[in-house]
Amino acid sequence: MMEHGAPRTGPETRASRRWLLAGLAGMTAFFGAAVAERATSSHASTAGTPAVVATPSPQASPAASPMASPAVANRVTISNFAFTPATIEIAAGTEVTWTNQDDIPHTATSNDGKTFTSPLLDTGDEFHQRFTKPGTYPYHCALHPFMTAKVIAR
Template structure:
């Protein structure tokens, strides 16, 4: 139509799996939120359990971090010193998975 300029101004879908630049992750509703975060090397990430059930934050493939069991309101912190992709899960509920992407 005359005067239209393509898709400009239209709402675009949000990719729920897109990495989010943050250093905090909530554990709620049996999920890590956001599911993928991006941080720079040297950043400390904090996970906080907001569920009533206990959870862990455990790196896969013999990765560098493993939290104790976190009860409601408890947090775990880890400082990422090397770039890379770090997939992790809850050892109590292994269907709960997420990723930290560390950039230089």
């Protein structure tokens, strides 16, 4: 937990950031829907402003920098037919980037089929999607729908 001040790019950092979220925001981190709706109304005009995550915690002030590091906070890797991390938590307004590292094409397609869908991502291709409104966005791969994951924007 103490390592949060040092932005690193590994999955470890992302994992520990999730712990921080869980610790700070408690249920908020995992029972997103209702909470996210409240966030929508209270932060409706804050797209692009600092994250809900960073503000509620006294510990978070030095830890705001990891949120600002795109390598840490908003990247999803597609590898071995899985999205990693399977749940990514971002501040509303953040652009999430998916990178396909498999030799088979994949997509990131929202489960409602409307909110967002990437083109077919060949090996090494990236897809960027900005989430302006807080909410929980479940998505899957349109070719391999057993691959599921979600974005939580706060």
